[in-house]
Structure formats: C-alpha cells, structure tokens
Amino acid sequence: MKILHCDARRDEIQKTVYSCGDIAYEYISDFAKDLPGNVASASIAGGCTDPEGNVYLGMRGNPSQIVKLAPDGTYIKGFGGELLGDYLHFIKYTPQDTILCTDTHNHIVREFDTDGTLIRDFGEAGKPSDTGMDMGTLARMRRDGKIFPTEPYLGIVGMWAFYEAQRRVKRVAGPFNMPTDVDMTSSGEYIFADGYGNRAVHIFNADGTYRKTFGGVGDWEKPYEDTPGDMLIVHALCVDARDHIWICDREKDAVHVFDTEGNVVGYCSNNMGMPSGVDTDGEYIYVVGRAGYLTVFDLDLNMVAQLGTFNSDLRAHDLAANKQGDLFLFPTHANEDHQVIKLRRIRN
Numbered sequence: 001m002k003i004l005h006c007d008a009r010r011d012e013i014q015k016t017v018y019s020c021g022d023i024a025y026e027y028i029s030d031f032a033k034d035l036p037g038n039v040a041s042a043s044i045a046g047g048c049t050d051p052e053g054n055v056y057l058g059m060r061g062n063p064s065q066i067v068k069l070a071p072d073g074t075y076i077k078g079f080g081g082e083l084l085g086d087y088l089h090f091i092k093y094t095p096q097d098t099i100l101c102t103d104t105h106n107h108i109v110r111e112f113d114t115d116g117t118l119i120r121d122f123g124e125a126g127k128p129s130d131t132g133m134d135m136g137t138l139a140r141m142r143r144d145g146k147i148f149p150t151e152p153y154l155g156i157v158g159m160w161a162f163y164e165a166q167r168r169v170k171r172v173a174g175p176f177n178m179p180t181d182v183d184m185t186s187s188g189e190y191i192f193a194d195g196y197g198n199r200a201v202h203i204f205n206a207d208g209t210y211r212k213t214f215g216g217v218g219d220w221e222k223p224y225e226d227t228p229g230d231m232l233i234v235h236a237l238c239v240d241a242r243d244h245i246w247i248c249d250r251e252k253d254a255v256h257v258f259d260t261e262g263n264v265v266g267y268c269s270n271n272m273g274m275p276s277g278v279d280t281d282g283e284y285i286y287v288v289g290r291a292g293y294l295t296v297f298d299l300d301l302n303m304v305a306q307l308g309t310f311n312s313d314l315r316a317h318d319l320a321a322n323k324q325g326d327l328f329l330f331p332t333h334a335n336e337d338h339q340v341i342k343l344r345r346i347r348n
Contacts, residue, residue: 023296023305024346027314028341028342031055034075036075039057039075042059043059045060046318057340060087060332066078066116084103085104087105099112103179107176130177131172137165138161166233179194183239185239185243185260189205190204190206192204200213200234201215201245215229218249223251223252226254233250234248243260245257246287250276255272255287265301272295273291273292273315274289274291276288276318277318282323283298291311293309293310314341316334328341328342329341329342
C-alpha cells in the first residue's frame with residue numbers, strides 16, 4: 001500500500017500569477033523571514049518601504065512596535081515598544097527618513113527616526129476631538145432592551161460597540177478622533193486620515209502647524225449610494241505624484257480622490273472588495289480590498305487593472321509599493337495564514 005501526504009507548503013511550491021492588461025505579478029505567500037517569536041505570532045496591521053527597498057511592518061500588539069526587514073525579507077530589528085499603544089494602525093516612511101505611526105486608540109500620530117527615537121506627536125494623547133461619536137451607544141441600547149448581544153466571552157460585544165459608535169459620528173471635527181493613516185505631499189505638507197471616530201482629512205504645514213480640515217459624513221442607511229466626498233470610514237490614505245489625496249472608504253466600498261484644498265477630483269465605487277489600503281509607486285496607485293481585490297489606477301484617474309476574485313489570496317488590510325513596482329500586502333485578520341505577502345512585478 002502506498003501512503004502519500006500532500007505538502008503543506010502549497011503556496012511555496014507552485015507559481016501563481018495575477019495579471020490584467022499590462023499589469024502582472026508573481027504571488028509570493030510569505031515574504032518575511034526569520035522573524036523572532038514575538039513578531040512571528042503578531043498581527044501586522046500595515047507597512048511601508050524606504051528608498052533602499054527595506055520594508056517596515058506595523059506590528060499591532062501590547063505593546064505595538066515597528067519591525068524593519070531587509071529587501072530580501074530577513075529580519076533586521078524592531079523598535080517602538082512602550083512608545084506605541086495597543087492599536088497601531090498604519091505607518092508611512094517620509095522623505096526626512098522618519099516613520100509616521102497612527103496610534104489610533106490614543107488619538108495621536110507619532111513620528112520616529114529609524115532608530116526608534118520619538119521625534120514628536122501630532123495631536124494630544126487621550127483627548128479626541130468632538131465628532132459626536134459615543135462608545136456608550138451599545139450599552140444603552142442593551143439596557144433599554146433594544147439589542148441583545150450574545151457570547152460576550154468571544155469579544156463580539158467589544159467590536160459591536162465600536163461598530164455602533166462609528167455609525168453615530170454626527171459631524172466632521174478637527175484633529176484627531178481615532179486617526180487611521182498619514183502621508184505627505186511633494187511640498188512637505190502632512191495629510192492625515194482621521195477615520196474611525198471622524199470623517200475628516202486634515203492638512204498640516206511642513207513645519208507641523210495645522211492648516212485645514214475637510215470631509216463629510218456619509219449616510220449609513222444608504223451606504224452604496226455614490227456620494228463623492230461624504231465618507232463612512234476614512235480608513236486609508238495616500239498622496240500620489242500629482243498631490244492628489246486618495247482615500248479608501250472601506251464600508252462604502254469606494255475611493256474618493258481630493259486635491260489639497262478638499263475638492264473632489266475623482267471617485268470610484270462598486271466591486272472594490274471593501275478598499276482597505278492604498279499606496280503609490282509614483283506611476284500607479286494601488287488599492288487593496290479585504291475581500292481579495294486589487295485595483296490599479298494611473299495618475300489620470302483611469303482604472304488600468306482589476307486583479308483578484310472574492311476571497312482570493314489578495315485579501316489584505318494594507319499594502320505598500322516599492323520603486324520597482326513590487327507590492328507588499330499586510331493581511332492582518334483578512335488572511336491569517338500569512339503575515340506579509342509579496343507581489344513581484346513581472347515586466348515584459
């Protein structure tokens with residue numbers, strides 16, 4: 001009798017290619033190598049790349065930390081620790097060789113040098129702006145007999161309370177109420193997505209002083225109506241080579257594109273797979289969805305590729321691009337089999 005066992009490393013022993021039009025990638029399921037124990041088991045919320053091709057991971061935990069990988073995926077170091085809260089969201093590498101980190105639960109964005117020294121904070125820790133968001137909504141509904149959350153030991157109630165609170169943001173307010181992402185313009189302005197407890201984009205001058213806020217509160221009762229500029233969740237942000245600001249509105253299944261004065265210049269919705277992360281390599285803008293979709297746009301706001309299918313292995317919470325056009329996907333809970341997925345650009 002012959003007994004066979006299939007290889008658990010199916011992703012590694014096969015070659016998977018995603019292609020659409022002129023855009024094609026080889027799928028590499030596990031890019032990160034030799035991660036230490038505390039990192040190997042952690043949730044990687046997001047990441048970014050530097051000009052040398054190193055990859056930085058935003059590791060969510062208690063405490064959170066930033067992890068640096070070499071261009072081949074090998075572990076170099078980690079830093080942050082007690083300087084970051086338990087809910088790190090997204091991170092960005094700046095032209096000043098610093099790293100901006102959104103500390104969502106503490107309502108601040110922290111800036112570090114690449115050795116892990118804290119440079120400054122944007123916002124005031126523990127002091128959210130007043131958007132009308134109320135985390136006590138679910139508890140009052142339960143006391144009034146209007147809702148019956150079950151199985152609290154599974155952690156469902158905590159997430160449900162957060163969801164109900166998000167639905168009740170009443171107004172756009174100033175910085176910050178649970179910020180989610182950050183990027184910079186070509187002139188050095190800081191652009192912040194203030195997205196979980198607010199519906200705002202904030203612009204700070206290059207010297208770090210506040211300049212303006214724009215945004216709009218979307219209607220949760222009509223989530224899929226096209227309402228450019230009115231948002232449900234300002235989940236992710238990037239600034240392209242023309243200083244257009246791309247916003248992933250995850251729950252609306254849409255992307256809003258603004259200029260730096262807050263005018264809507266583009267909008268895309270439907271079949272984006274809950275767009276969750278966005279980045280650019282200077283040539284294209286890449287949007288990844290939690291449902292397994294990757295959508296690619298050019299600088300003229302044209303859609304040039306639609307990759308992935310529902311629940312494909314492209315599902316991710318965030319992504320980062322390097323200057324070669326390779327992409328790095330950070331799944332978090334969207335795909336817990338992998339921490340960092342690489343899409344290696346295939347060029348003809």
